Amino acid sequence: xxxxxxxxxxxxxxxxxxxxxxxxxxxxxxxxxxxxxxxxxxxxxxxxxxxxxxxxxxxxxxxxxxxxxxxxxxxxxxxxxxxxxxxxxxxxxxxxxxxxxxxxxxxxxxxxxxxxxxxxxxxxxxxxxxxxxxxxxxxxxxxxxxxxxxxxxxxxxxxxxxxxxxxxxxxxxxxxxxxxxxxxxxxxxxxxxxxxxxxxxxxxxxxxxxxxxxxxxxxxxxxxxxxxxxxxxxxxxxxxxxxxxxxxxxxxxxxxxxxxxxxxxxxxxxxxxxxxxxxxxxxxxxxxxxxxxxxxxxxxxxxxxxxxxxxxxxxxxxxxxxxxxxxxxxxxxxxxxxxxxxxxxxxxxxxxxxxxxxxxxxxxxxxxxxxxxxxxxxxxxxxxxxxxxxxxxxxxxxxxxxxxxxxxxxxxxxxxxxxxxxxxxxxxxxxxxxxxxxxxxxxxxxxxxxxxxxxxxxxxxxxxxxxxxxxxxxxxxxxxxxxxxxxxxxxxxxxxxx
Amino acid sequence: xxxxxxxxxxxxxxxxxxxxxxxxxxxxxxxxxxxxxxxxxxxxxxxxxxxxxxxxxxxxxxxxxxxxxxxxxxxxxxxxxxxxxxxxxxxxxxxxxxxxxxxxxxxxxxxxxxxxxxxxxxxxxxxxxxxxxxxxxxxxxxxxxxxxxxxxxxxxxxxxxxxxxxxxxxxx
Numbered sequence: 001x002x003x004x005x006x007x008x009x010x011x012x013x014x015x016x017x018x019x020x021x022x023x024x025x026x027x028x029x030x031x032x033x034x035x036x037x038x039x040x041x042x043x044x045x046x047x048x049x050x051x052x053x054x055x056x057x058x059x060x061x062x063x064x065x066x067x068x069x070x071x072x073x074x075x076x077x078x079x080x081x082x083x084x085x086x087x088x089x090x091x092x093x094x095x096x097x098x099x100x101x102x103x104x105x106x107x108x109x110x111x112x113x114x115x116x117x118x119x120x121x122x123x124x125x126x127x128x129x130x131x132x133x134x135x136x137x138x139x140x141x142x143x144x145x146x147x148x149x150x151x152x153x154x155x156x157x158x159x160x161x162x163x164x165x166x167x168x169x170x171x172x173x174x175x176x177x178x179x180x181x182x183x184x185x186x187x188x189x190x191x192x193x194x195x196x197x198x199x200x201x202x203x204x205x206x207x208x209x210x211x212x213x214x215x216x217x218x219x220x221x222x223x224x225x226x227x228x229x230x231x232x233x234x235x236x237x238x239x240x241x242x243x244x245x246x247x248x249x250x251x252x253x254x255x256x257x258x259x260x261x262x263x264x265x266x267x268x269x270x271x272x273x274x275x276x277x278x279x280x281x282x283x284x285x286x287x288x289x290x291x292x293x294x295x296x297x298x299x300x301x302x303x304x305x306x307x308x309x310x311x312x313x314x315x316x317x318x319x320x321x322x323x324x325x326x327x328x329x330x331x332x333x334x335x336x337x338x339x340x341x342x343x344x345x346x347x348x349x350x351x352x353x354x355x356x357x358x359x360x361x362x363x364x365x366x367x368x369x370x371x372x373x374x375x376x377x378x379x380x381x382x383x384x385x386x387x388x389x390x391x392x393x394x395x396x397x398x399x400x401x402x403x404x405x406x407x408x409x410x411x412x413x414x415x416x417x418x419x420x421x422x423x424x425x426x427x428x429x430x431x432x433x434x435x436x437x438x439x440x441x442x443x444x445x446x447x448x449x450x451x452x453x454x455x456x457x458x459x460x461x462x463x464x465x466x467x468x469x470x471x472x473x474x475x476x477x478x479x480x481x482x483x484x485x486x487x488x489x490x491x492x493x494x495x496x497x498x
Numbered sequence: 499x500x501x502x503x504x505x506x507x508x509x510x511x512x513x514x515x516x517x518x519x520x521x522x523x524x525x526x527x528x529x530x531x532x533x534x535x536x537x538x539x540x541x542x543x544x545x546x547x548x549x550x551x552x553x554x555x556x557x558x559x560x561x562x563x564x565x566x567x568x569x570x571x572x573x574x575x576x577x578x579x580x581x582x583x584x585x586x587x588x589x590x591x592x593x594x595x596x597x598x599x600x601x602x603x604x605x606x607x608x609x610x611x612x613x614x615x616x617x618x619x620x621x622x623x624x625x626x627x628x629x630x631x632x633x634x635x636x637x638x639x640x641x642x643x644x645x646x647x648x649x650x651x652x653x654x655x656x657x658x659x660x661x662x663x664x665x666x667x668x669x670x
Contacts, residue, residue: 185635348605349631350659355565355572356549379606379631379656407577412565419578449578455514456539458573458580460532461551461562463510463521464543467530 002026002077002312005103006070007045009081010060011370012386013292014041017079020308029073031066033059035380040370047073054380060084063091067098077101077315079308083382086291087114103315105213105290109264113288116158117196123285126263128256131275131284133198142197146175149199155179157186158194163233165189168200203436204275205244206230207283209257210299212310213267214320221254221272222299222307223329229424231347231440236417237424238295239334240302243395243433244278253283258324260285268314269296269307278436294337294387297366301333301391331391332398336406336421338369338386340377343420344448349383352376355413360405364391364398367409377414385416395433399425419449512571513583601638601664603657607631612653618646620666627651627663644668 005021006029007014018028018041030045035054042048049069052059059065063085070078078095080086080103089107096102104110113119117135124130134145146153146169155178157165165186167178179195187193210222226242227235245253257272271293273286296307305327314320340350354375359367369386371377377385388405392398406422427443429435508523522533532539544559545552552561562575571582611628614620620640627638648665651657 181635188630188635345604348636348659351606353567355567356563356574358563379608410563410574412563412572412574412579413567416579422577454576454578455580456534456537457555457560457575458562458578458582459512459514459519459521459534460539460541460553460555461560461564461573461575462512462571462582463508463523463532464530464541464553465546465551465562465564466510467508467523 001316002101004029004046004073004075005077005079005312006031006049006066006073006075007041007079007081008060008066009079009084009086010036010039010041010381012368012384013081013083013294013370015044015370016368017081017308018044020306020312024309024312026312029070029075031060031069033380035378038375040372040375049073054378056084056380063088063094067094067100070095070100071098075100077103079103079311080291082289082291082294087289089114101315103268103311105264105266105268105270109266109270110290112264113270113290114159115194116156116160116287117194119287120285122263123260126259128260128263128285129283131198131201131286133196135196136194142179143172143175145197146172149197152200152202154198154200155182155195156198157182157190157192158196159190159192160186163230165195166233201275201277201284202438204228204277205242205435206235206273206286206437207242207244207253207276208271208273208289208293209254210293210296210307211257211261211266211270211272212307212314212320213261213265213270214314215267215317216319217265218320218323219258219261219266220320220322220324220327221257222303222305222327224250224253225293225295225298226435227295228435228437229430229439230437231444233437235295236337236339236421236440237334237430238298239332239395239398240298241329241332244276244281249276249281249283256283256285260288264288266290269293269311275437278434294384295335297368297387297389298333298335301366301389302329302331303327304330331393332395333389333391334398334402335387335389336402336425337384338388338409338411338421339417340383340385340414341417342415343417343444347417349379350377350415351379352414354385354411356410357412358408358410359386360388360408362401362405362408364401365389365405366391385411385414396431399431420444420447423447423450511585513585514580518585601626601641601662601666603629603638603659603661603663604636605629605631606659607636607657609651609653609655609657609663610635612649612651614646614649614664616646616649620644620646629657629663638663640666642666642668 004027007017021028028045030042030048031051032042033054051065085091089110092102092107120130152170155167165182167182169175169178182195183193206227207224209224213219224242225238225240227238229237260272269292271289274283276283341347342350357373366389371385390398390402392401510521512519524531529540529542542554565572573580607629610630614626622642624640625637629636645667647667651663
């Protein structure tokens, strides 16, 4: 096994990777920007190396500094996590050129799948069904192509992912604007403004298969995740298995996923994303993510595997320790992504100090987080601050457990989507397992937290606390009239415990 | 007990959302009677810590977690979050005054582009400023036809949520 690994990431995924390393006795090295000096992933690592200013392009995207950091501390390998440099083939090449191990797939596989347009061509050759679309090229006429495909269409960044640089266009008059802004966003997020068109299959399930390959030609899948609950094309609730698939469809899609991964001689962890039309049960390849996925914990819950540990093994050229028919799934797992964002204000990111963070601790619940009480959520990075994962014997059990877990997820000081997630979980469409990718937009466009029964309880709690802060309840009143005191005038009123 | 024969009431006010809530508390034996508007709660305090209070009401035990940043008290109870502030009579008026236009930052971020100059005539819907945070782009557009009276930000500047970005004049 490795002796020392540098984790080229931050937040909850850096923490999660370090946990696996610590279990295995591998020393961990964190990198951090000026904004993350005090961050949880830095506190947790055995060593930490500063790599630049807060803006990602000055720090977490600086492959030169990251590789130099790894060499300076004697790390043998770099784990890129997800986001940042995780799907950057040049980075993978540079890491290997520096004599280090890159914990991830080959740069060829990253390149092939990183270009969504090239990936579509490869899938077509491998007989994996793809979504009707248009790649453009020189003298591309997107207007005509969109007309042929039929509206609505999706404008997508060829180098994209995570919903960035993506726009839905419902009418020809909006196409040009959408292309312009998608190109700008793609340039900013990925350094590549190339975009392409794809038919937008409305009311589809987003079903993805976890695949894993080793360097000896073995590829298996670890079943699927249904990630249809999305807002702004970003997943917020995922579950495994998918409520849409039966055994027969699961087997066909799993085989297609393995074929897709084999088509690029894939090794390490990857995800084949499909969309499935719930009416026809037709499925189409959407893209491959050549990295560990945010929602990997639900696969870990139902398979009992640790994907990060598997990644480390495979990166050391070890063969996969199992064949396809030895992998079984059991029970049901749900993940909710806790974002620092305002669900009542267009899901805009929220920032601020985390005055209190308390997470659930109960049977079948796992929490992956990168923040603790006293940390700060800044404008510089992704607003996802935690993932709550619940495992139950069946779907209903897992959802019920998740609601209980969210009730016990307490983050004060920064606005989060926890209340929103609970309302989404309680929705009959989700309860029935019929969520499609347009569900949030359709059902929660004007969401407001309901008139809360607990407002009075909150007032009672505040008043009782303020009451306790007045050292003793006055016992003698000369004049039996009421008096009023102002708790805001009492110094440190909030912290006084009576 | 002493306080039984000398009941005394405490009154504390909080701003919750747009409303001022008045909470009256009175000690009755071991319990506290709390009155909010016309609603009466008999509660028993079980446990108090700096960031946590547990009390019983109608046979159910509730735990509230609390934190404060000096101006706002954050409370989580029964899976809901609430923000309480010190009542501020001016607040309501201020909101009315500026509430209509869309010319403040809807999220904290960085100004990437300023598309107009002071004195420019602009049309309703015309993009004025582009704001970026977490790789998301937000366009600030003119809420009505008019003229740019004053630019309050420069490209590259970091702004807070709610910060005013531009002043517009109505041309009528």
